[in-house]
Amino acid sequence: MGQTKILLLMGVCALVLLAYAWRRRAEWLLNLLLRGVLGAVAIYFINLAVIARGYSAPVGVNPVTVLTCSVLGFPGLAALYGLQIFHLL
Numbered sequence: 447m448g449q450t451k452i453l454l455l456m457g458v459c460a461l462v463l464l465a466y467a468w469r470r471r472a473e474w475l476l477n478l479l480l481r482g483v484l485g486a487v488a489i490y491f492i493n494l495a496v497i498a499r500g501y502s503a504p505v506g507v508n509p510v511t512v513l514t515c516s517v518l519g520f521p522g523l524a525a526l527y528g529l530q531i532f533h534l535l
Contacts, residue, residue, distance in 0.1 A: 478516045485515020485523055492527065505530050
C-alpha cells in the first residue's frame with residue numbers, strides 16, 4: 447500500500463516536470479544532462495574519498511543514481527549517501 451502511494455506521487459511529480467519542460471524543453475534537457483554528468487562525476491570522486499578513509503559504503507554509478515542526481519541535484523546526491531549510511535546502521 448505504501449509503495450503504491452510513493453509511485454503515484456512520483457508519477458504526479460514527473461507529469462508536473464514534463465508539463466513545465468514542454469515550454470522550455472531545450473534549456474531543461476540541457477540542465478538535466480549537465481546535472482546528471484556532474485552528479486556521476488561527484489559520485490565517483492566521493493566514492494574515492496570514502497574508500498580512501500576505509501569505509502565500504504560507496505554509492506554505485508548506475509542509471510538510477512545518475513537520474514536521481516539529474517532530477518534532484520545536490521539534495522539527491524546527499525540523499526543517496528544518506529540512504530547508504532542508513533543502510534549501514
